Amino acid sequence: MDGILVSYRLPPLNGLRAFEAAGRHLSFKLAAQELSVTPGAVSQQIKHLEQILGVPLFQRMPRGLTLTGHGEAMLPTISDAFERMSAAADAVARTLPTKALRLGVSPNLTEDPHGLLAKLANTEQSPDYVQITSTDDVANLLSGALDAILRPGPGPYPGMHAELLNLHQAFSPHAQASLVVWPGLAKCREFLKTRSLLGSPG
Structure with missing residues (x-):
């Protein structure tokens, strides 16, 4: 009532x-x-x-x-x-309006200046569905400043949706990284496109 x-x-x-x-x-x-x-x-x-x-x-x-x-x-x-x-x-x-996924990438994954992640981070070369920044501070994810983060190796990441990816070689010399996102965004198209862009399930 x-x-x-x-x-x-x-x-x-x-x-x-x-x-x-x-x-x-x-x-x-x-x-x-x-x-x-x-x-x-x-x-x-x-x-x-x-x-x-x-x-x-x-x-x-x-x-x-x-x-x-x-x-x-x-x-x-x-x-x-x-x-x-x-x-x-x-x-x-x-049903969220189409916008770029704000992805924070570990500096360890962007340290190779010739790697594609380094070229995409903090530049206008990223696809329109993802905005890549060179940081993996979980505090930015928890505060809502980022939608997802990419870190080398497995978790754990309690309370988050985390997927271990085999990164495409063009992106990083590191073999695997965890793509971590709020559970509610795990099936939005920007996240799914970004996941496919970065690699395949580990």
Whole structure:
């Protein structure tokens, strides 16, 4: 009804994400790989969630995990909620006005003056769908000053969508780099074009 404030009583979202991933995989290790965190971090987040809820969600067995009755009852609803949030974010990202993806590239990837990344960074030679700057400071990504960053090697990058790419040789002598972006932008056309421009999945 109009004029009524609604307050949602929610446990920490990181704990819910860890539970949902671990529940699907029945593995803290696989959940950690999906979320780009350590298995220990997943275990701690789930333990904290269990303390808040006051019930166990998993049984820790010698050969792996099993869901408790509470966990089995909770998992489908939590999975559906994350699917709906992801779909909503994707729908918004696809309707954004066409503009350049603001990509920060690690200086280590632009150090070769003859490499294509160095030529594109801070110049007008970039394709119209990406604006490349020579910086990989995550603070710029978190503040919204950048849409994505490109860094050598794998993550982890908690809370972000990260893809390990085999870079095209023309771009950099480094074999692989992580392309990191906010999850809501992971399917927008500017990001997808930029990913194809830089390399192939690692």
